[in-house]
Amino acid sequence: MDWMKIGWAILLIAMIAVIYPNAKRMLTDSPKAEKGDWMSVVLPILAVIGFIVLLTMLV
Amino acid sequence: MNYSVTNTAQNAVEVNKVIRNTYTLLSMTLVFSAIMAAVSTFVQMPPMTYLLSLGGAMLLIWLVLPRTANSATGLWVVFAITGLLGFGLGPILSQYLALSKGPQIVATAFGGTGVIFLGLSGYALTTRKNFSFMGGFLVAGLLMVLVAALANIFLAMPALSLAISAIVIMLMSGFILYDTSRxxxxxETNYLLMTVSLYLNIFNIFVHxxxxxxxxSDD
Structure with a gap:
């Protein structure tokens, strides 16, 4: 295994170690979604997916 | 009653100031980052530059930015972070530009990232919806993607790598809505922290x- 892979592994482990406590806190502290909230997210994300499909067909 | 109206007006002025400062600084950092990427591509930096730049930028984000975000020094730290990340893109861009359709791929990714960012920011700014409920979901998703990326260093599966890129774009799109709504x-009232958050979303969308x-592509 080359040292670049070891370097990437160290960086990703460090990222996980930093994000994990925040993830735990945010999972418990985030306000709960109300009815219709997720729909307002799904529509723009679907638009992004459609746009990326379009871009892949262009190249 | 009058106090409440004055207070709301003051909050609106404060929010508008944060939005204006964030987008101004974001534009400046994106230009600076593009210049650094061009320099790095021109001088043909080796592939390890990407890893070292990303590592350096992460250290600045974790250790230096939180201590300087409320001072004038924070502005220099933001430029150092975005400059490093831009410089790290050089070897990746060189690799893609060497393909026969390389310039088209890079230009499409650049334009596509711009359209996605402007579209999602515009959506969040015009609807003024509160996307704070997404926080836990997004950060848990990010954690899972990082674990999958770690596993793929050893598994080296191209399909998993492609799936990770697709999920990262979805997550970063969600983060643009979440951050803009914040x-x-x-x-978030600190425009330096807000700029770095939005910059990282754009950077990740572009790379993936x-x-x-x-x-x-056919190449």
Whole structure:
């Protein structure tokens, strides 16, 4: 295994170690979604997916 | 009653100031980052530059930015972070530009990232919806993607790598909505931290869109 892979592994482990406590806190502290909230997210994300499909067909 | 109206007006002025400062600084850092990427591409930096730049930028984000975000020094730290990340893109861009359709792929990824960012920011700014409920979901998703990326260093599966890129774009799109909404609803009042958050969303979308377009092209 080359040292670049070891370097990437160290960086990703460090990222996980930093994000994990925040993830735990945010999972418990985030306000709960109300009815219709997720729909307002799904529509723009679907638009992004459609746009990326379009871009892949262009190249 | 009058106090409440004055207070609301003051909050609106404060929020508008954060939004204006964030987008001004974001534009400046994106230009600076593009210049650094061009320099790095021109001088043909080796592939390890990407890893070292990313590592350096992460150290600045974790250790230096939180201590300087409320001072004038923070502005220099933001430019150092974005400059490093831009410089790190050089070897990746060189690799793609060497392909026969390389310039088209890079230009499409660049334009596509701009359209996605402007579209999602515009959506969050015009609807003024509060996307704070997404926080836990997004950060848990990010954690899972990092674990999958770690596993793929050893598994080296191209399909998993492509799936990770697609999921990262979805997550970063969600983060653009979440971060923009945080700015509108006063969840984040520091424009330096807001700029770095939005910059990282754009940077990740660009890198992973480049990856998807590179794989999907005929080259």
């Amino acid at each position: 700015m509108i609803h006063g969840g 869109l480049l990856h998807i377009l590179g794989v999907m």
